[in-house]
Amino acid sequence: MSSEQPAKKRISESTIHRLSMYYRTLSLLQKEGYETVSSKELANREKLTPAQVRKDLSFFGSFGTRGLGYDVNELKAKIGEILGIDRQWKLAIIGIGNIGSALVNYKEFSRQGFSIVKLFDNDQRKIGSNHKGIIVSDIKNLDKEIAEDGIEMVIITVPATVAQYMVDDVVRAGVKAILNFAPINLKVPPNVYLRNENMSMELEYLSFAIVNNHTPKNSK
Amino acid sequence: MSSEQPAKKRISESTIHRLSMYYRTLSLLQKEGYETVSSKELANREKLTPAQVRKDLSFFGSFGTRGLGYDVNELKAKIGEILGIDRQWKLAIIGIGNIGSALVNYKEFSRQGFSIVKLFDNDQRKIGSNHKGIIVSDIKNLDKEIAEDGIEMVIITVPATVAQYMVDDVVRAGVKAILNFAPINLKVPPNVYLRNENMSMELEYLSFAIVNNHTPKNSK
DNA sequence: ATTTTCATGTGAAATGGTTCACAAGAAATT
């Protein structure tokens, strides 16, 4: 075993997002009783082109049958594998305020491969309280509890002023991926993945669109 | 007055998102006491290239001084204008559940030009209740109250199963832009702007990144 | 005043992403 990086083609962020979309649509098609689906049908449901669908999939292999299309169950399983959601990820939420507690209450996450198993806060009034069967832990025990449970992802929902400290802490504790809601540019080492969820930016986009009569090619 | 569309260059979604980022950074620079800032400094704070910053701005005019950089206050005002946040937008939230109530409690929105002025739900136990001084209205009065208040944007935080109905209703009521949290592909007429906030997709992206050792060029 | 320094603004080049167009291959039909 000599090479660390599997010299694979670099996949664009948009392709990955579309895989998520295909996955969701395939779940619906399953429920609707479809056995197979063409790139055309899949594209229609997402307002994309069939070529886009086929190209996206082609980066990872060839999963269809010419003249017939894709087997719905099979393609869904395959995309699930590609996305890494053919398993349960364990997550913790840091900061059990407005957003943090809304997220704990969301049952869909665990059905989609993301189990929230730990909650952390530094407010004595919150520590020990129960959210959907999970007791809020003291942030002081972060290191120990993250390691104990083998948590690999966290959601950051603390005030922006302390978000970087929390990130440094969870990185030190061995977390590999972070979904951040604080409106601030966080620094993470290169081996840790970070995504930002910024609602104000989305509202600003809408504001711009109204004011400028904006018609982009492919909007979210 | 003959032409409807001001035949302007089409701006990319990424440029608009970066304008939001510049805006936020300029606010910080203001607080830190900076009077001017170079494209280099601005780029550093966002992990972008100086050329990117200059190119983005160049679509809208030329706001800097050669040899010196940009005036912080001036550039912030200018970007605020471009984004259309040099005014207060009035918003309503449809569905006052977990996410909906988290959003009402977020004071920052109104400071950023987005005032939440109405809340709607169809649950009798919620209608009439008070959130940060706003009384939850019956969804039945949507049309009337949206018109009365001149609401142009709404946030949709109802279950996915009813989201399309709510969208149809708010569109009929004259709303121009929608921020949607329900994990479903909504249809809107071409003169209405829609953005989707999909947290599962972000988690799936992180999952993909861990599993595939992903290093994209420009990630969120 | 002249020179030096610095950083903008912008065409042109390079890179990246999407769409086209068609050969290939599987199933259905004759």
Add this chain to the structure above:
DNA sequence: AATTTCTTGTGAACCATTTCACATGAAAAT
């Protein structure tokens, strides 16, 4: 068995976005 129909998978063409590189111009220094 041969033909027709259908839809995939993929290079090549196209289009969009980012980066380069430098002329331009403002301010500071000499």
